[in-house]
Amino acid sequence: MYGQRVWYKFPYETLSDLKVLCDGGLNFQKMCDATQWVDTVEVYLEHEDVNNEAEESESGPQGGQSDQGNGESGPQDGAESEIEMNEARENVEPDPRDERVAAIVGEFVDEEEYNEAHRDTPPASDDEEDDIGNGYERWRRGSGELKIMQVFESISEFKEAVLEYALMGGWNVKYTRWGDEISEAKCAVVGEVPCTWRVYCSYEKAVNLYMVKSYQEEHSCTKDGYCKLLTDYAIAKLLINEIRHNNALMPRFIQDIIQDRYNLTVTHDIARKARKRALEMISSEFDEQFARIKDYKEHILETNPGSSCDLVTTIRDDGVEIFDKFYVCFKALKTIWRAYCRPIIGIDGCFMKSTSKGQLLAAVGRDANNQIYPVAWGIVQVEDADNWKWFIERVKYDLNLQNGLGFTLISDKRQYTNFKYFLTVFFYLQGLIKAVEEELPYIEHRMCARHVYGNVKKLHPNKPKFKKLFWAVANSFNEGDYKAALKELKAFDSQIYDDLMARDPRTCTRAFFSTISTCEDGLNNFSESYNSGLKKARSLPLVEMLETMRRQTMVRIEVRKKKLLKYRKKYSEKVAKTIIEEGEQRKWCKKRTPGPNGVSEVEENSVSHTVNMDRRTCSCRRWDLTGIPCRHALKVILDKKLNAEDFVADCYLTTLWKQQYSDSITPVEGMKFWKETPGSQIEPPPRPAEKGRKKNPKKRMKSIHESPTKGKKVSRHLKVIHCYRCGMAGHNSLHCKHAGVPNKPRKIYPRKKKQSSQGESMSFDQRDAPGPSQPTQTSNLND
Known part of the structure; x- marks a missing residue:
């Protein structure tokens, strides 16, 4: 075999494409790698001339004997032959394949061993699909390139590559041939001379892939700013994430996004259809996540044993299972709340912003720094008496509230603007209050003062x-x-x-609050703040929303845990802030009269208050309710030269604060890791058909009395207008009914003259001064 030359080629190649096959060489390895794509390899064997070998064998030994017999010319001839061989080696052109091998070997250091599963683990040599060989090259998503002999997994992938090429280059392209095994695209710019750009792709049996077989790369036209490939379906896939986060994205904004991102123009009708199609895609995603809600429940219980997760469904008349409500309370959260948090929770509900309407109910606690600590949440269709009772029952069981004795609950009373909404709020409040009275008869139920x-x-x-x-x-x-x-x-x-x-203002007044919870909150702001932080999550599909809430809770725990690593004070930040505020008011406490058994009398603005240092109480009840010394207690503490922090309630200790964030929720894997539970799939609840055009969601406009005006001008709120025609109040001249009354004369205010600078006045005088042809009075006087 070493005295012969071996060649090989593939069936679809010609004889001019023959490649030399060396035993153990690089071509031999390439041929072996290519056999996984090609079934047949044609091998050719070239024999050398036997007569020439015989003549060379006869003359070879004789020449050798004569040279050796002389003895003098042998060494010289050997040196000359060696020089000629070296010159021959220098004149031979280097093989580029050898240079690539040398370069690769030069860069090689050592293999990294991937003993653990890792997403960056390099594939095995048997799985190297990108390097097909023989000029074939796989398409790389995001490159925006089209090449001859480029291969694709399917025609749809080829169309994706063509769309990507058109968008990245801003070209107007259209399809002229399509099918399951072929596809052709041409330039769509209309001109006197058609553009020559063209790409054709069809199935290639040799590699079992779809290959670009014809490609005219250069355009002979000018870009017109349009692209026929930007259909409503293509735009919907491109902007589905934007529309998912903002389902009120109007067609004109879609046009602006396409123009800014790709420098292409789409019509308003196409943008409108794209938005509609994207919403249909999102709606199908919502339905898919309702179908996996059973699997999600089982996976939560599997990854977080001891957690509470309840799924309630209803059966339709045709036997289909419909989603009704969902509740979850992770073990880590309820265990921490029971052991380290104050016995107070706030409950509130808010609307979901997705296509599947519903309401989110949440139970939120307070940590040692008076910050929110979410405990449990649930999804219901409406906030009625049954759903509130169902939610409170589960919160009662998870938090071990029993009959409510020794615990505090805060809820809100909603505002109403018309009679219909008043009825809704009335039944909502009746349902919530009734549920609390039935499930937690002895709990302290506070109402939000706002x-x-x-x-x-x-x-x-x-x-x-x-x-x-x-x-x-x-x-x-x-x-x-x-x-x-x-x-x-x-x-x-x-x-x-x-x-x-x-x-009944006593339900929202601090004077009647219990001191057991050591919390003076008369507002449900911490529950509403939690709901406000879920504004983006509430617009997501069901499972994604629940997962976002879980992850946000985990992030919150981790952030505060890291913050506490650097905190060195004995009590939380709220204690220091409250003591500073009360210390500033201590200046009004003028006198202190000591009494027996640690009781003192402190006078503030001619009003006496009794401070009991042993019981840590004050007649103003501020110390009793908050657990932090009030201004009267601070007067006594500082007069006795004591430390104010020694009289703070233990619920604010930093050690307790750290314990509240010592544990977190166990991570939950993605949807593809969930086990499919047997039984029928759950379908989403029916969506009520909305009449008319959907309004853009806007933030709630705050009333004039809810927050101070932040503008720089005085508001015209509550000002009474007057008519300048008749002078009467309550209307203007456009709506004046006194037709025969003469117009009331307006008060004329003198108009202020604009003050100009000295430079401007000088230029004005010079510009407006008369020329020599028009003598002025001054010039005449001078004359």
Whole structure:
């Protein structure tokens, strides 16, 4: 075999493509690698001339004997032959394949052993599909390139490559041939001379892939800013993530996105159809996630044993299982709340923003720094009595609330603007209150003061002083201040007083709060803040929303855990802030009268308060309710030269704060790792058909009394307009009904003259000064 030359080629190649096959060489390895794509290899054997070998064998020994017999010329001839061989080697052109091998070997250091499963593990040599050989090259997604002999897995992948090429280059391309095994695209620019750009792809049996067999790369046209491949389906796939996060994205904004991103123009009709198709795709994703909700429940219980997860479904008349509600409470959260958190929770509901309407219910606690600590959440269709009872039952069981004795619950009272919404809120409140009374009869049920104020304010607008008077009532820490504030409110407006008393203000007033929870919260802001943080999650499909809530909880725990690693104080940040605020008010406490058994009398603004250092109480009830010394207690503590932090409740200890974030939720794998549970698939609840055009979601507009005006101009709110025709109040001249009344003369204000700088005045005088042909009065006088 070493005296012969061996060649090989593939069946689809010609004889001019023959390749030399060396025993153990690089070509031999390439031929072996290519056999996995080609069934047949043609091998050719070239024999050498026997007569020439015989003549050379006869003359060879004789010449050798004569040279050796002379003895003198042997060494010289050997040196000359060696020089000639070296010159021959220098004149031979290097093989590029050898250079590539040398370069690769030069860069080689050592293999890295991947003993563990890792996403960057290099594939085995048997799986090297990208290197097909013989000029074939696989398409790389994101490259935007098209090449001759480029191969694809399918025609759809080829069309994806053509679309990517058109978008990245801004070319107008259209399909002229299509089918299951062939596809052709040409330039779609209309001109006097058709553009020569063309690409053709069809199935290649030799490699069992689809290959580009004809490609005219150069365009002979000018870009027109359009692309016929940008159909509604293509745009929907390109912008599905944007529309998923903002389902109110209007067609004009879709046009702007395509223009900014690809410098291409699409019509308004195409953008409208693309938005509709994208919403249909998203809706199908929602349905798919409802079908996997059973698997999600089982996977949670498998990865987080001890957690509570409840799924409730209903059976339709045709036997189809429909989603109704879902509840989850992870073991780590409920264990931490039971052991280290204060016995207070806030519950609130908010609307989901996805195509499958529903409402999210959440139970949120407080940590040692008075920050939110979510405990449990659930999904229901509507906030009615049955669903609230179902949710409170599960929270009661997970948090071991029993009959509610020794615990505090905060909920809101919603505002209403019309009678229909009033009925909805009325039944909502009745359902929530009834559920709490049935399941937790002895719990302290506080109502959100802000919502109580909003309900009364709706009945009595244009009463700006009511805001100050109401919050004086709600923020009263003792019954003395409460009665004084109510008396002032009644003197201001007896009707407002009656409407407020009809809503039982004691449920939102600090003077009547229990001191067991060591929390003065009269607002449900921490629950609403938690719901506000889930604004983006609420627009996602069901499972994605639940997973986002879980991951946000894990991130929150990790962030605060890292923060606590650097915190060195004995108590949380809230304690230091409260002591500073109360310390500033201590200056009004002028006198301290010591009494027996650690009791002292402190006078503030001519009002005496009793401070008991042993019981850690004060008659103002601020110390009792918050667990942090009030201004009167600070007066006694500092007069005795004691440390204020020694009289703070233990629920604010930093050690307890760290324990609250010592454990977290066990990670949950992705959807592809979930085991499929037997039984029928769950379908989403029916979506009510909405009439008319969908309105853009907007943030709730705050009332003028809810937050101070942040502008730099005085608001015209509550100002009464007057008609300049008749001078009467309540209307303007356009709506004046006094046709015969003469116009009231307007007051003319002198218009201020614009003050110009000295330079401007000088230039003005020079510009407006008369020329020599028009002598002025000054020039005449001078003459």
